[in-house]
Amino acid sequence: MLTLNNVSVGYKGLPAVQDISFRIDKGEIVSLIGSNGAGKSTIVKTIAGLLHPWKGEVLFKDAPIHQTQPYEIVKIGISMVPEGRRLFGRLSVLDNLLLGAYAVRSKADVEKYLQSVFDLFPILKERQGQRSETFSGGEQQQLAIGRGLMSNPSLLILDEPSLGLAPKLVSEIFSIVKDINARGVTVLLVEQNVYEALDISARAYVLQTGRIVMEGQGQELLKSDMVREAYLGM
Numbered sequence: 001m002l003t004l005n006n007v008s009v010g011y012k013g014l015p016a017v018q019d020i021s022f023r024i025d026k027g028e029i030v031s032l033i034g035s036n037g038a039g040k041s042t043i044v045k046t047i048a049g050l051l052h053p054w055k056g057e058v059l060f061k062d063a064p065i066h067q068t069q070p071y072e073i074v075k076i077g078i079s080m081v082p083e084g085r086r087l088f089g090r091l092s093v094l095d096n097l098l099l100g101a102y103a104v105r106s107k108a109d110v111e112k113y114l115q116s117v118f119d120l121f122p123i124l125k126e127r128q129g130q131r132s133e134t135f136s137g138g139e140q141q142q143l144a145i146g147r148g149l150m151s152n153p154s155l156l157i158l159d160e161p162s163l164g165l166a167p168k169l170v171s172e173i174f175s176i177v178k179d180i181n182a183r184g185v186t187v188l189l190v191e192q193n194v195y196e197a198l199d200i201s202a203r204a205y206v207l208q209t210g211r212i213v214m215e216g217q218g219q220e221l222l223k224s225d226m227v228r229e230a231y232l233g234m
Contacts, residue, residue: 001024001025001026001060001061001154001155001186002023002024002047002058002059002060002078002155002186002188003021003022003023003024003058003059004020004021004022004023004043004046004047004056004057004058004059005021005056005057005058005059006019006020006021006055006056006057007019007020007021007043007046007053007055007056007057007058007066008020008053008054008055008056009042009043009046009051009052009053009054010042010054011042015054015210016039016042016210017039017042017043017046017207017210017211018210018211019056019211020039020043020056020207020210020211020212021056021212022205022212022215024155024186024188025186026154026186027181027184027186028186028187028201028202028203029177029178029181029186029187029189029200029201029202030187030188030189030201030202030203030204030205031188031189031190031191031197031198031201031203031204031205031218032044032188032189032190032191032204032205032207033190033191033192033194033197033198033204033205033206033207033231034192034206034207034208035192035208035230035231036192038207038208038209038210039207039209039210040159040160040190040207041083041159041160041190042210043190043207044080044157044159044188044190046058046066047065047073047078047080047157047188048070048073048078048080048157049065049068049069049070049072049073050070052066052067053066060076060077060078060155061077063076065078071103074103074151074153075103075151077152077153077154077155078153078154078155078157079100079148079149079151079153079155079156079157080148080156080157080159081144081145081147081148081156081157081158081159081161082144082159083159083160083163083190084160084163085140085141085143085144086144087132087133087140087143087144087147088132089131089132089133090131090133091131091132092128092129092130092131092132093124093127093128093129093130093131093132093135093143094128094129096132096143096147097114097117097124097128097143097146097147097150098110098114098150099147099150100146100147100148100149100150100151101113101114101150101151102151103151104150104151104152109152110150113149113150113151113152114150116149116183117146117149117150120146120149120176120179120180121142121143121145121146121176123139123142124142124143124146137164137165137166137169138165138166138169138172138173141161141165141169141173142173142176144161145158145161145173145176145180149180149185153185154185154186155185155186155187155188156180156185156186156187156188157187157188157190158177158187158188158189158190158191159190160190160191160192161173161177161189161191162174162191162192162193162196163192170193170196171196174196174197174199174200177189177200178200189201194227194231195222195231197218198218198219198221198222198227199218199219199222200218201218202217202218203215203216203217203218204216204217204218204221206221206226206227214226214227
């Protein structure tokens, strides 16, 4: 579904990631793990069209998208839930969700996607008139994910969805990710919470200082000495 071939990109002439190559197959949960500053968010922004590669290519369903604008990326089926949630705090839950469907032309489809989000997150239906800034961190993350699903993506990118959440809420968020995937959505999960991410992922890539240093099945990487020492404190 998605392929990065030898992608290098950075900021103001300074490279952030170099010669990155990886793939995501339809129906998978794939994790991109690494410490803060490793380049994970740079890769996500490149896929989403917020950055354009200095070299290399990004292919979505075999079509190049690395020079495509972000609003067009959403239209072709890629949605990103950004790090830090980035909700519109003074707007209601419903308005935040509807903004996620700006590229959907059919009112019937918008209503269908809205009901699907409400099925996944009942609290959003119960409190759809409430301002999002009054939500707890876990509730805001549910809203951010729900907004990302409102464009009916075939690929959902989650950038640090567990950031700043209590351990119990972290487990709930990863359970939700599995539910979304079970509904047919392919997921790219970008995380510092390595154990939880690898536990639910079919495959994963380990990023260090802008380069992929290891890849494999999620359960295999959990057993890797390098991963256990560097990220799990074992």
